Amino acid sequence: MANSDKNISSAVIKRLPRYFRYLGALKAKNITRISSKELSEQMMVTASQIRQDLNNFGGFGQQGYGYNVDNLYTEIGKILGLDKRNDMIIVGAGNLGQALANYQSFNEDYGYKVMALFDVNPKLIGISVRGVKVLDTDELENFIKTHGIKIAALTIPKDQAPAIAKKMAEWGIKGFWNFAPIDLHLPDNVTVENVHLAESLMTLTYNVHNREESENE
Amino acid sequence: MANSDKNISSAVIKRLPRYFRYLGALKAKNITRISSKELSEQMMVTASQIRQDLNNFGGFGQQGYGYNVDNLYTEIGKILGLDKRNDMIIVGAGNLGQALANYQSFNEDYGYKVMALFDVNPKLIGISVRGVKVLDTDELENFIKTHGIKIAALTIPKDQAPAIAKKMAEWGIKGFWNFAPIDLHLPDNVTVENVHLAESLMTLTYNVHNREESENE
Numbered sequence: 001m002a003n004s005d006k007n008i009s010s011a012v013i014k015r016l017p018r019y020f021r022y023l024g025a026l027k028a029k030n031i032t033r034i035s036s037k038e039l040s041e042q043m044m045v046t047a048s049q050i051r052q053d054l055n056n057f058g059g060f061g062q063q064g065y066g067y068n069v070d071n072l073y074t075e076i077g078k079i080l081g082l083d084k085r086n087d088m089i090i091v092g093a094g095n096l097g098q099a100l101a102n103y104q105s106f107n108e109d110y111g112y113k114v115m116a117l118f119d120v121n122p123k124l125i126g127i128s129v130r131g132v133k134v135l136d137t138d139e140l141e142n143f144i145k146t147h148g149i150k151i152a153a154l155t156i157p158k159d160q161a162p163a164i165a166k167k168m169a170e171w172g173i174k175g176f177w178n179f180a181p182i183d184l185h186l187p188d189n190v191t192v193e194n195v196h197l198a199e200s201l202m203t204l205t206y207n208v209h210n211r212e213e214s215e216n217e
Numbered sequence: 218m219a220n221s222d223k224n225i226s227s228a229v230i231k232r233l234p235r236y237f238r239y240l241g242a243l244k245a246k247n248i249t250r251i252s253s254k255e256l257s258e259q260m261m262v263t264a265s266q267i268r269q270d271l272n273n274f275g276g277f278g279q280q281g282y283g284y285n286v287d288n289l290y291t292e293i294g295k296i297l298g299l300d301k302r303n304d305m306i307i308v309g310a311g312n313l314g315q316a317l318a319n320y321q322s323f324n325e326d327y328g329y330k331v332m333a334l335f336d337v338n339p340k341l342i343g344i345s346v347r348g349v350k351v352l353d354t355d356e357l358e359n360f361i362k363t364h365g366i367k368i369a370a371l372t373i374p375k376d377q378a379p380a381i382a383k384k385m386a387e388w389g390i391k392g393f394w395n396f397a398p399i400d401l402h403l404p405d406n407v408t409v410e411n412v413h414l415a416e417s418l419m420t421l422t423y424n425v426h427n428r429e430e431s432e433n434e
Contacts, residue, residue, distance in 0.1 A: 013423055017416035021398060044400070080419045081426035099316035103414065112418070150425055175425035177418055181238060183261070189428055193421035195412065197320065199234035201329070201394055202297045204410035206230055208367055208392035209298035211406055 008056050015053055016076055018043065023073040035066035082110040087147060088177075091164065092155035093119035093127075093134040096179055100153055101129040115147055137164075144171040151175045158182040225273050232270055233293055235260065240290040252283035299327040304364060305394075308381065309372035310336035310344075310351040313396055317370055318346040332364055354381075361388040368392045375399040 022043055026034060040047040054072075057079055077083055090097045101114050117134040119125060124134045135143065143149065152173045154161055161180035168176075175191045178184055181199070184192050239260055243251060257264040271289075274296055294300055307314045318331050334351040336342060341351045352360065360366065369390045371378055378397035385393075392408045395401055398416070401409050 014416075014420055016423065017413070017419035020419065021413075021416065079423065081422045082419065084426065086422055095316040095319040099312040100414075102312040110415075110419070151421065174428065175421045177421050191421055191424035191428065193417050193424070195414065195417055196234070196238075197317075197412065198327075199231075199238065200410050200412055202234035202237065202299065202327070203231055204368065204392045204394050204408055205298045205303055206233065206296065207408035207410070209301065211391065211408065 012053050012056055015045075016080055019050075019053070020073065020076045020080060020082075023069055023076065026069045027073055031069055033066050033068055039067065077110070084111060086110070086112045086151060087115050087149055088112060088151040088153065089115055089140075089143065089149050090117045090153040090155060091119075091137070091140070091168070092153075092179075093117040093121070093124045093129070094155060097153070097155035098129050100155065101132055115149060116143060118143075140164075140168065141171045144168065144173060149173065151177065153177040153179065154184075155179045229270050229273055232262075233297060236267075236270070237290065237293045237297060237299075240286055240293065243286045244290055249286055250283050251286055256284065294327070301328060303327070303329045303368060304332050304366055305329060305368040305370065306332055306357075306360065306366050307334045307370045307372060308336075308354070308357070308385070309370075309396075310334040310338070310341045310346070311372065314370070314372035315346050317372065318349055332366060333360060335360075357381075357385065358388050361385065361390060366390065368394065370394040370396065371401075372396045 022039065036047040036050045040050050043050070054067075057075070090100055093101075097117055097119075101117055114130075114132050117124075117129060117132060118137045118140055119134050120137045125136050127134050144152075150173060152168060152175070154165060154176055156164065158180045161178070161182050162184055165173075165176055165178075165184045165186060169186050169190045174189065175193070176184060176186070178192050178194045179197065181196055183194070186192060239256065253264040253267045257267050260267070271284075274292070307317055310318075314334055314336075318334055331347075331349050334341075334346060334349060335354045335357055336351055337354045342353050344351050361369075367390060369385060369392070371382060371393055373381065375397045378395070378399050379401055382390075382393055382395070382401045382403060386403050386407045391406065392410070393401060393403070395409050395411045396414065398413055400411070403409060
């Protein structure tokens with residue numbers, strides 16, 4: 001594993017939000033410091049993994065003292081970019097798009113702000129979800145460019161997702177939070193984070209049936 | 218990697234739904250057979266990984282012929298347990314719970330059937346979402362036992378999730394599709410598939426900011 005900021009493995013990156021979540025929970029309980037051992041017991045990972053992961057970012061622990069919860073929480077937040085303004089849009093104002101717009105866990109904390117939803121359905125255009133307007137998809141280009149939007153959730157049917165994502169990337173979107181059940185092929189400077197709901201449900205289903213069979217033997 | 222059905226690595230299991238999705242798309246285009254090379258190009262994984270993955274289940278390819286799309290689709294569906302009835306419930310009938318109940322991609326195909334939603338909110342109890350009733354959480358135990366429900370989506374606040382999940386596992390739930398931003402600690406015979414939305418958005422945010430910094434150097 002590299003020590004440079006530029007080459008942190010994606011596995012470590014994927015674990016950071018979980019550290020952030022646990023530290024947030026400790027903060028909420030007014031716990032001010034924690035040893036890597038205690039943290040590892042709560043998170044059910046090894047203490048050495050915690051130390052290794054956090055060393056990627058220069059480490060934040062002090063021998064014999066452990067981690068300063070507040071500090072570590074703030075620093076990981078900065079690493080994740082949560083100290084910046086994270087304006088985003090949601091393309092697809094159906095049930096899932098509206099649910100995301102309503103999802104308070106990330107909306108209000110961490111600098112995320114849903115600036116607009118977009119849809120092609122005339123019945124949805126003009127309505128508000130938590131005070132955020134649903135705009136006509138025709139306005140996407142102008143909106144992205146005017147507001148310098150970098151992050152977009154895609155909650156549209158899979159047949160429409162690849163073409164619109166390609167255009168949105170040209171207009172300036174750097175990160176897609178993709179809920180459409182299709183893989184997007186976009187330029188290298190664009191990040192895609194897939195949430196394939198049906199696939200995670202299928203994995204669950206497999207495990208449910210498979211454990212049942214093992215038990216019945 | 219083991220060859221026995223019982224010891225397939227979770228990485229392989231996680232990839233199966235993606236195979237299933239691609240094969241479904243091929244089927245929809247009336248493509249009847251595909252070589253592992255072609256499939257690998259479309260899925261952007263190596264042909265050898267595809268062969269290795271599918272060999273876990275006895276392999277389905279024929280040298281010089283490739284894979285029979287229809288067959289492979291059906292067989293993977295069976296492996297995933299999609300040929301069985303997969304009755305499920307959704308606990309938490311807020312925006313996200315309702316969005317899942319409305320989510321057609323898995324509702325109607327693959328044998329999934331949302332049998333009921335549950336909530337504590339009197340304003341939600343009694344309403345229908347796509348014809349599925351929202352019931353009082355007090356009825357959970359009886360409903361799970363009467364209908365032999367094994368799969369439950371959890372779309373309730375994180376503070377409530379651990380206690381209710383523990384009870385639901387006692388009543389017979391074997392698989393939790395957990396959307397609450399908290400880790401559930403449940404008996405070994407219970408599977409949890411987490412969809413931590415805020416965490417995937419944070420990973421995306423990290424990548425967006427990090428690539429920007431690299432570009433600006």
